[in-house]
Amino acid sequence: GENVEQHPSTLSVQEGDSAVIKCTYSDSASNYFPWYKQELGKGPQLIIDIRSNVGEKKDQRIAVTLNKTAKHFSLHITETQPEDSAVYFCAASESGGGADGLTFGKGTHLIIQP
Amino acid sequence: GAGVSQSPSNKVTEKGKDVELRCDPISGHTALYWYRQRLGQGLEFLIYFQGNSAPDKSGLPSDRFSAERTGESVSTLTIQRTQQEDSAVYLCASSPGGASGRTGELFFGEGSRLTVL
Numbered sequence: 001g002e003n004v005e006q007h008p009s010t011l012s013v014q015e016g017d018s019a020v021i022k023c024t025y026s027d028s029a030s031n032y033f034p035w036y037k038q039e040l041g042k043g044p045q046l047i048i049d050i051r052s053n054v055g056e057k058k059d060q061r062i063a064v065t066l067n068k069t070a071k072h073f074s075l076h077i078t079e080t081q082p083e084d085s086a087v088y089f090c091a092a093s094e095s096g097g098g099a100d101g102l103t104f105g106k107g108t109h110l111i112i113q114p
Numbered sequence: 115g116a117g118v119s120q121s122p123s124n125k126v127t128e129k130g131k132d133v134e135l136r137c138d139p140i141s142g143h144t145a146l147y148w149y150r151q152r153l154g155q156g157l158e159f160l161i162y163f164q165g166n167s168a169p170d171k172s173g174l175p176s177d178r179f180s181a182e183r184t185g186e187s188v189s190t191l192t193i194q195r196t197q198q199e200d201s202a203v204y205l206c207a208s209s210p211g212g213a214s215g216r217t218g219e220l221f222f223g224e225g226s227r228l229t230v231l
Binding site for chain 1: 218
């Protein structure tokens with residue numbers, strides 16, 4: 001089955017700086033890579049996703065890049081703000097969710113220092 | 115509109131007791147998932163429903179765990195003879211689904227926190 005590794009487990013950055021979280025996956029058949037943000041006491045919420053037919057996707061301060069050859073993908077947050085503090089999870093799937101669900105990484109606790 | 119609703123939000127039980135966790139998905143969502151999140155860990159896939167059938171039960175950790183879904187609505191996750199290692203947050207998610215099984219975004223509830231003493 002799919003295995004997703006995520007690094008770092010904790011990331012502390014100064015407000016206004018950029019943050020980068022990296023994930024690798026094992027199953028070359030995976031073609032859907034979402035990122036979820038989980039605030040304290042809440043369920044995870046999708047913030048951006050990318051499918052394997054593109055290498056990069058951007059939404060305001062958030063961008064995701066995908067390297068299918070190397071089987072890794074990254075989340076980039078620019079101009080970080082206090083409300084970006086949360087746990088971020090990457091995930092991978094062959095079917096976009098479906099019968100095998102999403103395989104999640106262990107999460108990155110992002111701390112934005114004022 | 116209403117999101118995914120889970121109950122109870124918190125449950126403390128004694129080892130050996132049975133517990134039942136409930137999930138009300140977003141209306142019209144055919145796909146429903148259960149995940150387990152241990153403290154400081156990622157999300158562990160348990161089971162997936164498409165409608166009221168469960169094509170993939172491979173994530174259920176033992177035969178003490180079972181789940182069912184009524185039609186395309188409420189689902190219950192039952193844990194029998196609870197053990198301390200069952201302590202975790204149990205998250206339910208739903209998705210619009212589709213015949214192909216491609217579901218895209220998952221909409222999560224806030225979870226049920228289970229503590230087994």
